[in-house]
Amino acid sequence: MAGDQTVVWIAPEKSLEILTWLKDDPAQQYDMMSDVTGVDYGSGRPIEVVYQMFSTVHKRALRLRCRLPLEALEIDSVAGLWHSANWLEREVYDLFGVTFKGHPDLRRILMPFDYAEGHPLRKDFPLRGRFSRAEQTRRALAQDVERFYGSQELAHGGPPQQVPARTEPEAEG
Amino acid sequence: MAERTIEVSVGRNPEMGVDGFPAASPMRPFDVPEPRLDTEEMLINIGPQHPATHGVLRLICELDGETVMSVTPDIGYLHSSFEKLGEYRTWNQIVPLTDRMDYLAPLIYNCAYVMAVEKLMGIEVTERCKVVRVICMELDRIFGHLLWLGTTAIDVGAFTPFLYAFQQRERIYTLHEALTGARITTSATRVGGMMADLPEGWVNELLDFLNTFPDTLHEIDSLLTRNQIHIGRTQGVGAIGAADAINYGLTGPNLRAAGVDYDVRKDRPYYDYETYDFDVPIGEHGDCYDRYLCRMEEMRQSVQILHQAIARLPGGPINVQDPNISLPSKTECMSDMESMIHHFKLITDGIPAPEGDCYMAIEGSKGELGMYVVAEEGSTKPVRWRIRPPSFVNLSTIAKLAEGHLVSDLIMINASLDIVLGEIDR
Numbered sequence: 113m114a115g116d117q118t119v120v121w122i123a124p125e126k127s128l129e130i131l132t133w134l135k136d137d138p139a140q141q142y143d144m145m146s147d148v149t150g151v152d153y154g155s156g157r158p159i160e161v162v163y164q165m166f167s168t169v170h171k172r173a174l175r176l177r178c179r180l181p182l183e184a185l186e187i188d189s190v191a192g193l194w195h196s197a198n199w200l201e202r203e204v205y206d207l208f209g210v211t212f213k214g215h216p217d218l219r220r221i222l223m224p225f226d227y228a229e230g231h232p233l234r235k236d237f238p239l240r241g242r243f244s245r246a247e248q249t250r251r252a253l254a255q256d257v258e259r260f261y262g263s264q265e266l267a268h269g270g271p272p273q274q275v276p277a278r279t280e281p282e283a284e285g
Numbered sequence: 286m287a288e289r290t291i292e293v294s295v296g297r298n299p300e301m302g303v304d305g306f307p308a309a310s311p312m313r314p315f316d317v318p319e320p321r322l323d324t325e326e327m328l329i330n331i332g333p334q335h336p337a338t339h340g341v342l343r344l345i346c347e348l349d350g351e352t353v354m355s356v357t358p359d360i361g362y363l364h365s366s367f368e369k370l371g372e373y374r375t376w377n378q379i380v381p382l383t384d385r386m387d388y389l390a391p392l393i394y395n396c397a398y399v400m401a402v403e404k405l406m407g408i409e410v411t412e413r414c415k416v417v418r419v420i421c422m423e424l425d426r427i428f429g430h431l432l433w434l435g436t437t438a439i440d441v442g443a444f445t446p447f448l449y450a451f452q453q454r455e456r457i458y459t460l461h462e463a464l465t466g467a468r469i470t471t472s473a474t475r476v477g478g479m480m481a482d483l484p485e486g487w488v489n490e491l492l493d494f495l496n497t498f499p500d501t502l503h504e505i506d507s508l509l510t511r512n513q514i515h516i517g518r519t520q521g522v523g524a525i526g527a528a529d530a531i532n533y534g535l536t537g538p539n540l541r542a543a544g545v546d547y548d549v550r551k552d553r554p555y556y557d558y559e560t561y562d563f564d565v566p567i568g569e570h571g572d573c574y575d576r577y578l579c580r581m582e583e584m585r586q587s588v589q590i591l592h593q594a595i596a597r598l599p600g601g602p603i604n605v606q607d608p609n610i611s612l613p614s615k616t617e618c619m620s621d622m623e624s625m626i627h628h629f630k631l632i633t634d635g636i637p638a639p640e641g642d643c644y645m646a647i648e649g650s651k652g653e654l655g656m657y658v659v660a661e662e663g664s665t666k667p668v669r670w671r672i673r674p675p676s677f678v679n680l681s682t683i684a685k686l687a688e689g690h691l692v693s694d695l696i697m698i699n700a701s702l703d704i705v706l707g708e709i710d711r
Contacts, residue, residue, distance in 0.1 A: 117643070117644060119642075143528075143531050143532065144531050144532075144534060144547075145534060146534065146536075146646070146653060146655060146673060147644075147655055147657070147671070147673040149657065149669075149671045149673075151642075151659050151668065151669040151671075152669070153661075153668060154668075162642075162657070162671075164644055164646075164655060164657070164673065168531055168545060168546075168547050171552050171553075173553065173644075173646070175644060194532055194534065195532050195533045195534070195681070195682075195685075196532070196533055196534025196678050196681065197534075198681060199677065199678065199681040200678070203677075207368075220361075221360065221361065222360065222361040222364045222710060222711070223361060223364065224361070232366060232369055233368060233369055237369075239369065239370070239373055
């Protein structure tokens with residue numbers, strides 16, 4: 113307990129089991145997953161995944177913290193238990209590089225889907241980005257326009273078709 | 286806990302109008318049998334530059350005729366990396382970042398951030414400061430809801446409420462300007478207090494606003510609440526059940542419209558909200574119309590809270606009297622050696638925080654706004670500063686809400702969620 117806030121540390125390999133119990137047990141019933149986020153302390157220390165939960169039945173809040181070593185940034189996804197965790201876990205994946213196992217749609221969400229510079233909220237990520245401004249401009253100019261469309265859009269349209277060459281109307285007279 | 290009621294109850298018999306008479310021109314597009322035509326699935330893109338998306342939001346819609354089969358929101362166009370920027374700034378330097386997130390209700394964000402930092406550091410602000418912050422937050426709840434009201438009414442074709450609402454917003458802008466010197470980027474709070482005390486005469490100007498604003502609200506109410514076109518466009522559109530709403534993480538008026546009794550001000554009270562007398566409106570159907578009713582009632586309740594806050598506004602200092610937290614006055618700084626040293630230390634180093642983490646949730650205008658700060662021993666900058674964005678979580682439900690509705694209803698559903706992209710993308 114820290115002040116009026118209840119904090120529980122959990123082991124990553126047990127996380128899904130514990131979270132399922134917290135959601136379903138009649139004495140707990142944490143039915144709202146308010147927030148999922150990450151914390152990077154830098155200098156090689158483990159990255160934390162933090163869950164903020166609330167029970168609308170018992171009107172109480174709970175915070176779960178879970179340490180993930182840098183060499184195994186993996187934890188079970190809880191998007192199947194709470195739909196709200198879907199986007200929140202995507203954000204942690206995007207900004208910290210934590211892989212959520214079993215997530216239905218683990219893509220980048222805030223950064224562009226083809227972002228090549230890594231995970232911005234990690235402490236080893238420089239504030240102005242990994243690439244210089246010149247490199248960023250060069251990459252932007254060299255981009256294939258097709259890649260601006262998401263994979264879902266391209267899949268929907270089927271394989272790209274050859275656009276017929278434009279024929280100039282013959283000048284009259 | 287005060288009794289929670291919702292005043293307006295409009296008949297829901299589709300054959301009848303609101304007064305029990307047959308409706309003159311009900312909007313019932315679903316009852317017309319559709320002619321059998323060959324249809325083709327189509328993928329269209331709404332936004333990112335489109336006024337109906339209420340910001341730089343892109344919606345990729347898969348359509349069957351005019352029916353939405355699936356929606357995929359694409360966000361991140363406004364990503365400014367505020368959370369990363371915050372890790373390079375001292376506690377007080379972060380305040381200007383907070384009002385750039387929700388520029389529709391900036392004072393709520395200013396207050397929420399410093400409340401989290403004060404909780405982390407164990408600072409108890411003065412009684413006057415608490416009441417002034419309650420005034421700021423409730424004023425900006427009206428401010429945020431008015432923008433929602435005006436723009437949403439436009440989306441369903443009603444132009445007049447927009448003008449009425451923005452006229453009132455302009456008056457709140459003037460109040461902002463008198464209080465902080467800025468209309469939108471207020472940056473009004475500091476750790477341990479406010480940037481400045483209320484200027485002379487400000488409370489009277491606020492009272493003047495509070496005395497005339499309910500009349501305008503009533504006019505808007507009479508234009509929309511029993512309007513057949515508005516009812517036809519909102520009732521039964523984008524409905525969500527209570528259990529689903531909780532599971533999808535909806536908060537604020539969106540959750541309460543679905544019939545869930547959860548308001549942070551009542552359930553996790555802060556700043557003596559339990560001593561204010563106000564009701565929390567609860568909806569029943571969870572559709573766009575109930576969200577509209579909940580927000581209208583919330584504005585009226587905010588006016589009540591503001592009246593009570595003004596009545597109890599105590600005197601005394603607004604900042605905590607601790608030279609290690611609050612800046613000394615300019616005169617003291619220039620005449621007293623010790624004050625000058627404190628000033629120098631505060632500006633160059635900042636306020637040292639104890640080791641720990643702290644999550645502070647408050648009821649923003651869009652929903653539960655959480656601020657999570659993590660600090661190491663003695664650090665004057667956060668190790669991590671996280672905003673629990675209410676709009677971000679609310680927007681993630683749009684795929685579920687819009688499925689099976691028409692494209693024009695998708696616009697209404699998107700508007701009814703009351704999103705602000707500055708905060709979604711951060």
